[in-house]
Amino acid sequence: MAFEVRGAVALGVSLWCLAASAAVEGPGKExxxxxxxxxxxxxxDGRLDEADWARAPVFDAFVERFPTAGKTPSEKTELRILYDEDMLYVGVVARDSEPARIDRRLGRRDSAPFSDTLHVLVDSTHGHRTAYQFSITAGGVQSDGLYYDDRYYTEDWSGIWAGAAGSVEDGWVAEFAIPLSLLRFPDTSMQTWGFSVRRDIARKNEELESVDNPRNHNANVSRLGHLTGMEDLRPRKRLELMPYLAARGLARPQFSDASRPTPRLFSPSMDVGLDVRAALTSELSLAATFNPDFGEVEADELLLNLSTFEAYFPERRPFFTQGMELFQPVGMDTGDSPLALFYSRRIGLTTPLLGAVKVTGSVGDVQVGVLDAFVTGPWQHQDEATPDHDLRLDWRRPMHVGPGLELPDRPSPTLHFLAAxxxxxxxxxxxxxxxxxxxNPLSGPCTVEDAGLEEDLRPAACRARGGYAGSLDFDLKTQDGQWGVFGMMVASRVDGGLPSRTLEDGTRxxxxxxxxxxxxxxGRFGGEGLRPEVGVDVASPTLSLSAAGFQRAQNEVTPRAVLRYSKPNGMGPFREFYAHAMAISRWTADARREHVVTLLNVNAEATLPSFDLLGFETGTNLNSFDVRELTRTGVPFERNDRAFVSMYVESNPKRLVAVDATLSVGHRFKGGPSASAWGWYAGASVSVRPHPSLETELSVSNDLTDHGPRYVETRSTGDFLLGELESQYLSLTLRQQWVLTPRxxxxGYAQLFTAHGTYGPFFTATSDERRTRIRLDSLVPVEHADDSSFYDTALNxxxxxxxxxxxxxxxxxVYSRTQQGLPTAERERPHATLRPRRLAAGPATDALMLKWSYYWDA
Known part of the structure; x- marks a missing residue:
């Protein structure tokens, strides 16, 4: 039976819930x-034919969430909820006036396509900050994720639960069985949880929900409805074990010299490992991994990075994606934040990960998370002419067996990582x-004498990068979630590695x-209409988070002002409309206070009545002086002013053929002897679903950038040699998915990447001991033989x-192949083409892996 509480009924239910020691709060309290x-x-089984389902109360007062918030839905949805001492069962009948048009396309687990879908959101701790989401499509594809910080969502969380989709004459059915041991909830006689169910109707682009929870609020979990009636549930301690066995065969070139792609060596290896999950208390859970293997994870995208900043790559390894939402910088994701204390890709990519453990959950009203990891691995001197084929088992990597020829040729640092x-x-x-x-480096100190050795001869202690960091953060919002302030204050200390090093901006x-x-x-982060926002980023010259975290740059002060205009519920003919204007300036944080750049940006995007999205963006960089370009000197070097305009389109994802495309045109203005120039970026992705079980996606991107004068070298006379650099790349990526069943x-994934860059004409420039600015009009043309141009091509x-x-x-x-083109021969000018020249003749590595895992719980 569905009901709404009003007046005395509301009071009665509220008193009853308080008597059960379960607080009822938040906008969904009615x-x-x-x-x-x-x-x-x-x-x-997706049928809801048991007698218990017939006795369960039925709720059908769903409301539209998108495109028109609060509207009565076009289709009826019926919700029933059951529980026992082990499971929470949710059954939903999604009625449809045109059942033949229900989108039942297939996908794999945790990679659901855009189709008719039902989502269950559960805030079992009733903390109004975190909620689990469990989803089933009409095709039976399961996925899950987690809402955190009230308003953000990540697909990285994953749990083991059962679900099924079925059909009825006038619609479809989703049935969920969620183990109570998967949820954290208090030990009370009567449970009250945050709860809602959402329904996506693909062909109509409609989103319905069991509670009025509009998109325009800067909140989500705190606006859920409530689920009650669950008596005498006791949190259960759960233990999950997942051992695995992996066998590999690797064929790779014998020599590390890329100009010698043959002969090739075959090397077999085997790994065993174990993943563990356990409930420590009703609100704390533990996850551990020993000798993890991530061979099934897709390789990083090939890209061209000619900047002086580190490229950010998203985490894809399951252990480091699941349950890591608490480790994100407050208010934003690691890749978007200027400063992030923890960046999990620091762990285990260069030195093997022996083991890691994390504890997440809450203690009272405090959310806590601790991650501890240890990386170490064997090594031996290699003679490539006589490779060591003997299989080895080493105490530093006791769960791996492989030939000696695969070991690193120089010692890797042993490191202990901790994040709390x-x-x-x-x-x-x-x-x-x-x-x-x-x-924390565990390889001992790196002495001045060790640091003075050639890089290949330095001990492991000199290869480590250690350090400590601490932060205080806050995310404060008004009760309606519209206005707020969030931020982080951080401090760091360098510990271990080289006794000293010079950073890109010249800081020692x-x-x-x-x-x-x-x-x-x-500022204002929710609601309709204008949303003003101000902010500032600060990083002192010696701030260093790179040991365990990520930071775009140090030695910067960056104030910003943003004015947004948001109409998530539509404006005029548009289903959604967003626009913003942004101004950013950047200075160095040292005593010089050098102005680095002023950025202006305007963006607008609208969702059309057809649910296709159109966007427009333009911006400019003005008065730029780069303190990182003249490598490790800190001399400010003037860069050309720039402007760009960009348009992009994203078609309705329900279409048989979906297209996303972007076209940007940029102009570099003349500066001194550096002439003006044009560049562009063009990218398009086409996704085709000829059958519910097949999907093909082809992505193409092409970039031509005229960088202006770039640093080449410091000459013996002490002046700087610079050359105009024009670079171009072409990336072709093909993804193919064939779903026989959701399980x-x-x-298939393949990326072909080609890039080239040409330097010239060349200039010289000078500064002085005071590191006086170098302006473009002070550059002096000079003759120089071009030996810096490059050409690369690769296939993954x-x-x-x-x-x-x-x-x-x-x-x-799993089968994988990485191949590079033959390098440019000595005295040969690099190709200036986007064709994959000499790719087939280049060095290639082929790998075949069989991996078996078994899930056991108790």
Whole structure:
């Protein structure tokens, strides 16, 4: 039975819930859904034909969330909820006036296509900050994720639960069985959880929800409805074990010299490992991994990075994606934040990960997370002319067997990583907290004498990059979530590695140096209409988070002002409309206060009545002086002013053929002897679904950039040699997916990448001991033989067959190939073409892996 509480009924229910020691708070407090206890067995088959489902109360007062918030839905949805001592069962009948048009396309687990879908959101701790999401499509594809910080969503969280989709004459059915041991909830006699169900109707682009929860609020979890009626549930300690066995065969060139692609060597190897999950308390969970293997994870995208900044790559390894939302910088994701204390890709990519453990959850009203990891590995001197084929088992990597020829030729640092974070709730929807991270080298000190050796001869201690960092952060919002302020204050200390090193901007960083920084954002982040926002980013010259975290740059102060205009519920003919204007300036944070750049940007995008999206953006860089270009000197070098205009389109994803495309045109203005020039970026992605079980996606991107004068070298006379650089790249990426069943899939991925860059004409420039600015009009043309141009081409291929032969247990067959073109021969000018020249003749590595895992729980 569906009901709404009003007047005395509302008061009565509220008093009853308070008596049960379960606080009822938040904007969704007027809605209570009641779960019924299941008396018999519930089979998860998508049919809802057990007698318990017939006795369960029915709720059907769904409201439209998009495109028109609060509107009565065009289709009826019926919700029933059951529970027993082990499971929460959710059954939904999605009625449809045109059942033949229900989108039942297929996909693999955790990679659901855009189709008719039902989502269950559960805030089992009733903390109004975090909610699990469980999803089933009409085709039976399961996926899950997590809402965190009230308004952000990540697909990285994953759990083991059962679900099924079925059909009825006038619609389809989704049935969920969610283990209570998967959820964290308090030990009370009566449970009250945050709860809602969302429904996506693909062909109409409609989103419905069981509670009125509009998109225009800067909140999500705190606006859920409530689920009650669950009595005498006790949190269960759960133990999950997932051992794996992986066997590989690797064929690679014998010699590291890329100009010698043959002969090739074959080397077999084998790994065993174990993943563990356990519930420590009703609100704390543990996850551990020993000798993890991530061979089924897609390789990083090939790209051309000619900047002086580190490229950011997203994390794809399951252990480091699941349950890591608490480790994100407050208010934003790691890749978007100027400063991030923890960047998991620092762990285990260069030195093997022996093991890691993390504990996440809450203690009272405080969310906590701790991650501890240890990386180490064997090495031996290699003689490529006489490779060591003997299989080896080493105590530093005791769960791996492989030939000696695969070991590194020089020692890798042994490092201990630790990240810990705690955030407590303040008022309604606000949090304050802090975090600490460390990367602790365990290879001993690197002496000045060790640092003076050639790089290949330095001991492991000199290859380490250690350090400590700590932060205080806050995310404060008004009760309606529209206005807020969030930010982070951070301090760091360098520990271990080289006694000193020079950073790109000329800052000398010594072992033991400390630094400080942070970011702040304040403004209106929700609601309709204008949303003003101001902020500032600060990083002192010696702030260093790179041991365990990520930072775009140090020695910067960056104030910003943004004015946004948001119409998430539509404006005029548009389903959605967003626009913003932004102004950013950047100075160095040292005593010189050098102006670096002023950035202006305007953007607007609208969703059309057809649910296609159109966007426009333009911007300019003015008065730029780069303190990182003249490598490790800190001399400010003037850069040409620039402007660009960009247009992009994203077609409705429900279409048989979906297209996303972007075209940008940029202009570099004349400066001194550096002439003006044009460039562009063009990218398009076409996705085709000729059959519900097949999807093909082809992505193409091409970039031509005229960089202006770039640093080449410092000449013996002390002046700088610079050359005009024009670079271009072409990337072709093909993804193919074939879904035999949601648990048996075949995926293919291939990227062909080609890039070239040409230097010239050349100039010289000079500065002085005071590091006086170098302006473009002071450059002096000079004759120079071009020996800096480059050409590269590469191919990455990855094919993965995945079979989930029983719930949580998988078998993988993975084939991968990486190939590079033959390098440019000595005295030969690099190719200035986008064709993959001499790719087939270049060095290639082929790998075949069989991986079996088994899921066991108790």
């Amino acid at each position: 809605q209570f859904l009641r779960a019924a206890r299941a008396q018999g067995r519930v089979d998860v 974070v705690a955030r407590g709730r303040v008022g309604e929807g606000s949090v304050v907290g802090g975090a600490v991270t460390l990367a 960083l010594h072992d033991g140096d400390s630094g400080a920084g942070g970011y702040l954002r304040a 048996l899939t075949l995926q 291929v990855n094919v993965v067959a995945r079979w989930e032969y029983q719930l949580g247990s998988t078998f993988f067959v």
